Amino acid sequence: MEYRKIKDEDEVRDAGVEDVGKSFLLSVPDNDLTSEGETKIDSHREKVKWKRKSVVTLALTVLTSSQGILIVWSKRAGKYEYSVTTAxxxxxxxxxxxxxxxxxxxxxxxxxxxxxxLTTTLDEVIVYPIPAALYLVKNLLQYYIFAYVDAPGYQILKNFNIISTGVLYRIILKKRLSEIQWAAFVLLAAGCTTAQLNSNSDRVLQTPFQGWVMAIVMALLSGFAGVYTEAIIKKRPSRNINVQNFWLYVFGMCFNAVAMLVQDFDAVMNKGFFHGYSFITVLMIFNHALSGIAVSMVMKYADNIVKVYSTSVAMLLTAVVSVFLFGFHLSLAFFLGTVVVSVAIYLHSAGKIQR
Amino acid sequence: MEYRKIKDEDEVRDAGVEDVGKSFLLSVPDNDLTSEGETKIDSHREKVKWKRKSVVTLALTVLTSSQGILIVWSKRAGKYEYSVTTAxxxxxxxxxxxxxxxxxxxxxxxxxxxxxxLTTTLDEVIVYPIPAALYLVKNLLQYYIFAYVDAPGYQILKNFNIISTGVLYRIILKKRLSEIQWAAFVLLAAGCTTAQLNSNSDRVLQTPFQGWVMAIVMALLSGFAGVYTEAIIKKRPSRNINVQNFWLYVFGMCFNAVAMLVQDFDAVMNKGFFHGYSFITVLMIFNHALSGIAVSMVMKYADNIVKVYSTSVAMLLTAVVSVFLFGFHLSLAFFLGTVVVSVAIYLHSAGKIQR
Known part of the structure; x- marks a missing residue:
C-alpha cells in the first residue's frame, strides 16, 4: 500500500536527515549529545521548537473557535446566499x-x-493530491449520510473522528501513545460528545445501520486524510512548510474547481462568481484560509493528536464565547463535557511516555 | 478537634499493633521482611487480604445495585404504605x-x-454515635433542601458526595491519592452525573444559592460520616469487625428510635408497627441491612474510595438491569457517562502510587 511505502522510505531517509529534522520527525528530545556546548545548543533548540509548537497550536485553537463563531453569526444573518463551492x-x-x-x-x-x-520532483509531488481527494470523497458522502441522520445527529457522530484519528495515527505513523494517553483520547471523544448533548441527541441512537457505517467510513476518511497529510509534511522535515503548503493547496484548488464546475456551473455562469458574497462571507473565507494554514503548521511542528485537542478546545471556546456574543445558554451537559475534556488534556500531558 | 485526637492516638497505637493490622491501616504491602519464609507468609497474607477486599467490594456493588432495583420495583408497585422510620x-x-x-x-x-x-471501654465506644448523629442531621436537612431543588435535581447534586468524600478522605485520614487518581475521581463524579442526565436536568442550574449551600453541606456531612466511620473501624485493626458493627448499629437503632417516636408515634400507635409492610418492604429491609454490613466491611478491608467506586458502578448496573426488568431505555448520556466512569476506574488502578 502507498502509505506503507512512504513509511519505509521515511525510515531510510531518516538516517541521513539533520538533527533538527530528525527530532521533528520523532518528537522526542535529542539527548544523545554529551559535550556541554552541544547540550546547551540542544536545550535552546528544544525551547525554540516548544515555542513554535505552542504558537501554532494556539493559533489553530483561536482560528477554529472564531470560525465556529462566524458560522453561528452567518447563520443568524440568514441563509447562505453565495455558492459554497466558489467559497x-x-x-x-x-x-x-x-x-x-x-x-x-x-x-x-x-x-x-x-x-x-518551488520546483519539485514527481516523487515528491505525487502524494500531494491524495489528502485533497480523500476530503472530496468524504464531502460527497456527507450529502448521502443526511438521508439517515439529521444535522445535530451528524454533529454527534462526527466525534468518531477523534477516535479514528488516534487509531490511524498509531497504525500509519507508528507513533506510540501511553495507556494513560489512550484513556485521555477516549475521554476527549466522550467529553466532546457530552458537551454537545441536547434534548434531541437521543434520536441519534435510532440511526439505521447504514448511517453508522457511513459515519464510521467518513471518520476513517477524515482521519486518514489528516494522518496522511502529516506523513507527507514530515517526510521531508527540512523542506520549507510554505512549499509543502503550496503543493497541498494547488491540488485543493484543482479538486474544488472540479466540484464547482460540476455542482454550480449554471449558477456561477448566470449570477456571477461572487454572487451573494457579503462581509461575513469574506471574513469566513479569510478565516478558513488562515485555519487551513494553521492546521498545516500543526502537522509540521506538532501532530494530529495536538490538532484534535486544539479543535476540541476550540469547539468549547466557541460555545462559551457565544454565550456573551449571542446570549446562548450553557447546559449542564456542556459543563460536564468541559470538565471531562479538561481532565483529558491534563492526562494527555501527565501520561507522556518517559524515555 | 475530635478527629485530630483520633488520628494522633492512631499514630501512637500503630507502633504496637501487629503486622496484619498495620498494613490494613496503611494499605501498603509490608515488604520490609527479608527472610524467604517470612516473605512467603507475607505474600500469602497479601493474597488473602486482596481476596477479602475483592469479595466485600463485589458484595457491596451487587447489594447496592439490587437495592436500586428494589426501589424502582417498589415505586412501580405503588406509593410507600409503610412508615419509613419503622423500616x-x-x-x-x-x-x-x-x-x-x-x-x-x-x-x-x-x-x-x-x-x-462485646464489652468495651468508654474510650472505645464514645466515638460510635457520631456517624449515626451525622447521618441524622443530613437526613433532617434533606426535608428542607426540597424547598429549593426537585427530586431529580437532588439526584444530580448528590454527586457532590463523591468529591467531598475524596477531599475529606485526604484531609482526615491523611491518605494520599496520586494526581492521576484525583483526575479519576473528578471523572467519576462527572461520569456519574452525565449518566443521570435527562431532558429536565438543566433545571438544576437554576437552583438558588441556599440550595447549593445545603447540597454542599449535605455532601460534606455524608462524606464526613463515611470517612469518620472508616477512622473508627481502622483505629483498632485487630478488633473483630462484628463487635465494631454491633456498636455502630446499636447507636443507629437509638437514633432511629428517636426519629420514629418524634415523626411517626401516632401512626405506629394507631395502625401498628408493621402497618403497610409488603413482601417488597421485607426484601428491601433485608437488602439495606446486608448493604450496610457490606459498607462496614469495605471500610475495614478497603476504604471510602473503593466504596464510592463500588456504589457508582452499582448505580450504572441498576440502570442496565432495569432495561431488561422494566423495559427502561438507556440514553446517549448514560452511555457516555458509563464510558467516563469506566475510564475513571481504569485510571484509579493505573495511577496507583508506587512506593
Missing amino acids: NFMVETLKCAISLVALGRIWKKDGVNEDNR | NFMVETLKCAISLVALGRIWKKDGVNEDNR
Whole structure:
C-alpha cells in the first residue's frame, strides 16, 4: 500500500536527515549529545521548537473557535446566499497566495535553495493530491449520510473522528501513545460528545445501520486524510512548510474547481462568481484560509493528536464565547463535557511516555 | 478537634499493633521482611487480604445495585404504605442481630478473647454515635433542601458526595491519592452525573444559592460520616469487625428510635408497627441491612474510595438491569457517562502510587 511505502522510505531517509529534522520527525528530545556546548545548543533548540509548537497550536485553537463563531453569526444573518463551492475554491486560492507571499519573503532573505525552491520532483509531488481527494470523497458522502441522520445527529457522530484519528495515527505513523494517553483520547471523544448533548441527541441512537457505517467510513476518511497529510509534511522535515503548503493547496484548488464546475456551473455562469458574497462571507473565507494554514503548521511542528485537542478546545471556546456574543445558554451537559475534556488534556500531558 | 485526637492516638497505637493490622491501616504491602519464609507468609497474607477486599467490594456493588432495583420495583408497585422510620429502625435492628449471630459463631469457634469480646471501654465506644448523629442531621436537612431543588435535581447534586468524600478522605485520614487518581475521581463524579442526565436536568442550574449551600453541606456531612466511620473501624485493626458493627448499629437503632417516636408515634400507635409492610418492604429491609454490613466491611478491608467506586458502578448496573426488568431505555448520556466512569476506574488502578 502507498502509505506503507512512504513509511519505509521515511525510515531510510531518516538516517541521513539533520538533527533538527530528525527530532521533528520523532518528537522526542535529542539527548544523545554529551559535550556541554552541544547540550546547551540542544536545550535552546528544544525551547525554540516548544515555542513554535505552542504558537501554532494556539493559533489553530483561536482560528477554529472564531470560525465556529462566524458560522453561528452567518447563520443568524440568514441563509447562505453565495455558492459554497466558489467559497471553497477561494479559500484554497487564498491559501496558495499566502504561501507564495511567504515564500517570496523567504527567497528575498535567504535566497533560493534546495529546501525552499518551488520546483519539485514527481516523487515528491505525487502524494500531494491524495489528502485533497480523500476530503472530496468524504464531502460527497456527507450529502448521502443526511438521508439517515439529521444535522445535530451528524454533529454527534462526527466525534468518531477523534477516535479514528488516534487509531490511524498509531497504525500509519507508528507513533506510540501511553495507556494513560489512550484513556485521555477516549475521554476527549466522550467529553466532546457530552458537551454537545441536547434534548434531541437521543434520536441519534435510532440511526439505521447504514448511517453508522457511513459515519464510521467518513471518520476513517477524515482521519486518514489528516494522518496522511502529516506523513507527507514530515517526510521531508527540512523542506520549507510554505512549499509543502503550496503543493497541498494547488491540488485543493484543482479538486474544488472540479466540484464547482460540476455542482454550480449554471449558477456561477448566470449570477456571477461572487454572487451573494457579503462581509461575513469574506471574513469566513479569510478565516478558513488562515485555519487551513494553521492546521498545516500543526502537522509540521506538532501532530494530529495536538490538532484534535486544539479543535476540541476550540469547539468549547466557541460555545462559551457565544454565550456573551449571542446570549446562548450553557447546559449542564456542556459543563460536564468541559470538565471531562479538561481532565483529558491534563492526562494527555501527565501520561507522556518517559524515555 | 475530635478527629485530630483520633488520628494522633492512631499514630501512637500503630507502633504496637501487629503486622496484619498495620498494613490494613496503611494499605501498603509490608515488604520490609527479608527472610524467604517470612516473605512467603507475607505474600500469602497479601493474597488473602486482596481476596477479602475483592469479595466485600463485589458484595457491596451487587447489594447496592439490587437495592436500586428494589426501589424502582417498589415505586412501580405503588406509593410507600409503610412508615419509613419503622423500616429504618428494622434495618438497624437486623444489622445488630446479624452481627450478634456472627459473633456467636466466632465465640463458639475461637472462644472469647480481647479482640472479639462485646464489652468495651468508654474510650472505645464514645466515638460510635457520631456517624449515626451525622447521618441524622443530613437526613433532617434533606426535608428542607426540597424547598429549593426537585427530586431529580437532588439526584444530580448528590454527586457532590463523591468529591467531598475524596477531599475529606485526604484531609482526615491523611491518605494520599496520586494526581492521576484525583483526575479519576473528578471523572467519576462527572461520569456519574452525565449518566443521570435527562431532558429536565438543566433545571438544576437554576437552583438558588441556599440550595447549593445545603447540597454542599449535605455532601460534606455524608462524606464526613463515611470517612469518620472508616477512622473508627481502622483505629483498632485487630478488633473483630462484628463487635465494631454491633456498636455502630446499636447507636443507629437509638437514633432511629428517636426519629420514629418524634415523626411517626401516632401512626405506629394507631395502625401498628408493621402497618403497610409488603413482601417488597421485607426484601428491601433485608437488602439495606446486608448493604450496610457490606459498607462496614469495605471500610475495614478497603476504604471510602473503593466504596464510592463500588456504589457508582452499582448505580450504572441498576440502570442496565432495569432495561431488561422494566423495559427502561438507556440514553446517549448514560452511555457516555458509563464510558467516563469506566475510564475513571481504569485510571484509579493505573495511577496507583508506587512506593
